[in-house]
Amino acid sequence: MIDLEHQLKNPVWYSLNETHKKYAVDLDGVQFYNPEICPFGAFFDETKTAKASNTYLETSEDFFYVSECQTPIVDESKVFLERKVNGCQMVLNTLTDVQITEEIVLLDDTFMDEIYDLVWLVxxxxxxxxxxxxxxxxxxxxxxxxxxxxxQRMQTHLFIEVSAVVTHPDYTRKGLAKQLIAYNTKAILKAHKTPILHTNKGNVAISLYKKLGYELTRDMNWWLYRKK
Structure with missing residues (x-):
């Protein structure tokens, strides 16, 4: 088994080779999620990304390559870089004790539309x-x-990523996100996995994540490519 440190350097790749294998689209050594599930792709060999990108965009209008420090190569006659998101990875060190005062509900698939609408709003x-x-x-x-x-989003046998942390604008500054992150983090720890998360560099939420016990570990960048 690949150790945690190596998995965290390429979390999309290892998620698609373990827990999320059923969602994997393998294009000659470049891995993508099924475009209906998640718009992320990963690689080790950037010389293979141009051909893979062209093939993947036959089924999707856009996608992100996620990488720590490698720069993907693309066929600029067919693909263009819409933007690069300079991100970072955070890993839990020690969870801060947070009092849970809200009723927190495990959501089932009957809430898929509401979750989608709230995430896209925020x-x-x-x-x-x-x-x-x-x-x-x-x-x-x-x-x-x-x-x-x-x-929860990317995950393997060793880690689970906390993701889609959003609060409706009418209910911010009430500590809801703080309690949800802490609750989710505890659930991941109970599963004997390491909680991680990703965010943009400079995001004001980083201070909250740090207060909850997460620490910055590495860059993790999102390259958004779109079909010409």
């Missing part, structure tokens, strides 16, 4: 409706309305 661009299938999603309701969530 953080559009990454989430597909079937991203819900990648892991557990937890939510907080107010007056019968789903107002805050924290889900």
């Amino acid at each position: 953080m559009p661009g990454y989430y597909k409706k079937r991203t819900f299938e990648m892991g557990n999603y937890y939510g907080i309701f107010k007056h019968g309305k789903l107002v805050s969530i924290a889900g």
Whole structure:
């Protein structure tokens, strides 16, 4: 088994080769998620990414390559870089004790549409409706309305990524996200896996993640490519 440190250097790749193998699209050594599940791809050999990109874009209008430090190669006659997201990876060191005062609900597939709508309201661009299938999603309701969530995305036998942490604008600054992240993190620890998360460099939420016991470990960049 590949150790945790190596898995975290290429989390998309190892997720697709372990827990999420059923969602993998393998194009000559370049791995992608099924485009209905997640718009992410990963590689080790950048000389293979141009051909793989062209093939994958036959079934999707766009996608992200996720890499720590490698730069993908693409066929610029067919593909263009829309933007590069300078991101970072954070890994739990020691979870800070957080008092859970809200009722937190494990969401089932009857909430797929509500989750999708809330994520796209707050953080559009990454989430597909079937991203819900990648892991557990937890939510907080107010007056019968789903107002805050924290889900799970990439994962292997060794780690699970906390993702889709969003709160409706009418319910921010009430500590909902903090409680959801802590609750989700505890659930991952109970599964005997390491909690991780990814975010943009400079994101104001990084200070919250640090207070909860996460620490910055490495760059992790998203290259958004779109079909010409």
